[in-house]
Amino acid sequence: MEATLLYLLKANVVLALFAAAYYGLLRRLTFFKLNRAFLLLALVFAAVYPALPVPALLPAVALPALPAATLGAASADSGALGPATPRFDWQLLILGIYALGTGALLLRLLGQLLSLAWVRQRTQPLVVLGQPVRRLAGLGGPFSFGRDIYLSDSTLADTQHLPAALRHEQAHVRQHHTFDVLLAQVITALAWPNPAAWLLRRAVLDNLEYLADHAALQTGLDRRAYQYSLLHQQPGGVPAPALAFHFSFLTLKNRITMLNQPASTTGQLGRYLLAAPLVMALALGYSGARAQTVTAVVQPAVFHPNIPDNALYYLDGQPSSKQAIGDLPPSTIFDMDILQDEPANIKRIFGNTTATSAVIITTRANANSPAVLDLIEKGDLGSGYTHTPAQANAVTPKALAYITQHYPDARLSGEVIEVKRKTTGAVKYQVQLIQGKRPFYAFFTPQGEFLKEVRH
Template identity: 45%
Template sequence: MAATLLYLLKANVVLLLFTAAYFGLLRRLTFFFLNRFYLLFALVFSAVYPVLPVPALLPAAAVLPTAMVLVEAAPASASAVAAPVAPFLNWEALGLGLYAGGAALLLVRLLVQLVSLWRLRRTARPTVVYGQPIRALTGPVSPFSFWQTIYLNPVQHPAAELDAVLRHEQVHVRQWHTLDVLLAQVAQALAWCNPAAWLLRRALLDNLEYLADHAALQTGLDRRAYQYSLLRLSHGVAGPSLVSSFTFSSLKTRVAMMNAPLSSTGQLARYLVAMPLVLAVALGFSAARAQGAGPVVPAATSPSPTGTRPASPAQPTKPDNAKAATTGTAKMAAERPAASARFVIKERNATPGIVGAPAPVYYVDGKLNNDVMNTINPQDIAYINVLKGEQARELIGKSGAKGAVIITTKQNQDRADVQAFNQKYGVQQPLAAAPEEAKGVPYLAAPALAYITKNHPEARLLSVTEVQPADGGAPQYRAEIAMGRRAHYLLFDAQGQFIPQ
């Protein structure tokens, strides 16, 4: 799955979890400041959560010992098999394009609303009412505020009602409620296909009105007269849809919240359930994905002297003899692999004590070393052998391990004791490839492997094919990678630099 799609999936799922927790546990509480913090945190956390280094925030899981398994690769056929043609329609790109188009449309609408407010500000006349600077409007428009400015028509309000309106709008201005509104609008635009984004925006706007109503009543306004004012103003002309206005569809709920008794202190426990529950589910999912799947190591492939694609791993060839099956060798080198190499190295997790997944023992230069993964640089390895059956039992006895991995390093491969140990247990050094065989062998340089690992961390490297450009330039190397059930192709030059297609 593309990184962008994975980001969108995680962000929208977490936003849905926060919304469900709010409507299920917190919506009816009168802790309006806590609800404001919860809703803002939900919007911000949902956006940044997919890019958080979640495994670094959690205790490291125990790493299972890794067993190297040498698998004989099938030789390339003389008649090259045609590579599968990539699908004509890229559904991932099409889905991302539709998603981006919807988000862009809503962002443009938000921009148009901001421009409309800017024009309204230019036409409104600045004045002062009861010591409060405002922008005076003309016509029967319901009062509203945006940023640090209150907009209303002083002529259409009686004195008592005008005082209540100003106190209400002053709360919006003092507490910077416009920031909440803009954040909710942007979140709704970016997650437009998620119903949770629309519900959370509506909940945030409602909660801001609850806050302003509660604060206005705390200044000494008569509750009943204030509610009658709301009812009268609800029949007026609504202000711009972007702003917090006196008129909105849930007026009945707004009055009910003013008349509801204050939530008891014991109800605070709901916050101790809602937020940690959502965070635990979100972080737990990411930790399970990161630690359970483990790092994806591109599978090495056997090079082909003819420059053709090797046989599929699903069709392994039969070993030439029993000795090749038990003591096959694989040379791990930093540079270009030899043409005579017939084995690839794969990795699997082995859990001691579980039937079917025994852990082998490791010997490095004739010495037991089961921490080889942390102490040996792969570039320092000259060759590797695997002992099984009687050969392994002769070396390790009845320790319970199924097999032994013999690693010989470049630095010590000529040492007398290392050669004596290898000769005793039948360790064979791979034959060097002839110079003429090494010519034209497909390979990937280190920068190419680093590019694949960074940009396609979940992909598997299937094959490498040398291709000749139509203009007769330097040969290029096409890497076939598998992402899920689909094959993709990447092109690199001889130095391993990616070539866009």
């Protein structure tokens, strides 16, 4: 479920970026074929990109290992120790609403396709000016869908403007514009809450009309006469199906504006070199950073190179294996403790062993089991504490003096965490220090007495 929501979030963000780039940089350019390619790229990339194996496309960035105390804090913030309690699933509700909207729009698309099939059955094949068409009885403007051009009796009777209308529809058919329309409809259904999806759909439809107008003029039609033929067209009578290309007053003004728009200069081609690569780089860069961060946070204990091969692995208070812990779904993990290079502490907790490190995992289902609680108390593990950000003045002058004396080449990062034992309420403070580029942690009592340091 989380993966589905993340997929939808990424896809919708990319649609918004492409819409902003198109309306901000490209909309008024007369490179209609390039605009078509850009808009198709936007729709396809938004659908495909969230599923791309981004870490394989971008080089991984080495991230510092997180200390056990910090990992404990991340899990403790999600709720106190205790058995999982039933709670309302907001993710399921969001996905349910999203799916209902998508289903409704896909059903509407199916209805539009069935409407086109019904209209086609009512037509008769005919050849007009050497072009096979389908004749509709009654009034109405010309329209097309797929390989079919539909002309009403009123359009056929208007011999003066018939050639212009026919050549416009021929351009839609020859250039396979129906593919763009169907793709835009499907993407809009899948991203219906996103205004950017509707804006891109409108942009696709408008640009296809500009392409057809441009192609019609290239056949030798007079520009002024062609514009007059557009003004002369009258919708009505036989309603054109919603998916079909047909005359609309909503697009008439824009079409005439673009017919009179000065041709874009070659120098303006640089906008395409800025728009598409920038959007794709932003999307891939965000995903790469997120994927690397999630990997570092979710599985540092199992795959961190500093964990030796002979490390002990415990799952829910019982001996386990690296393989078993590695196979755990990340969403089931409640707490994680890492003990590294602490042979004396390892022996105190686990008995006679040559291991110097241990990885201790607690799942949500067993967070309050006796074995888990016993191991937390026995080992004084980080998951036995709550971790709360504290003010910098929680570090007493005595603690600062200790830091100055024993770590003269280290600097304070400003991160201070109040660490409180869940069972007794005893408090200590975790102070992050940075030596060179590597962070480490020093622990002090509220009175400023030094307790220990932790390096990873």
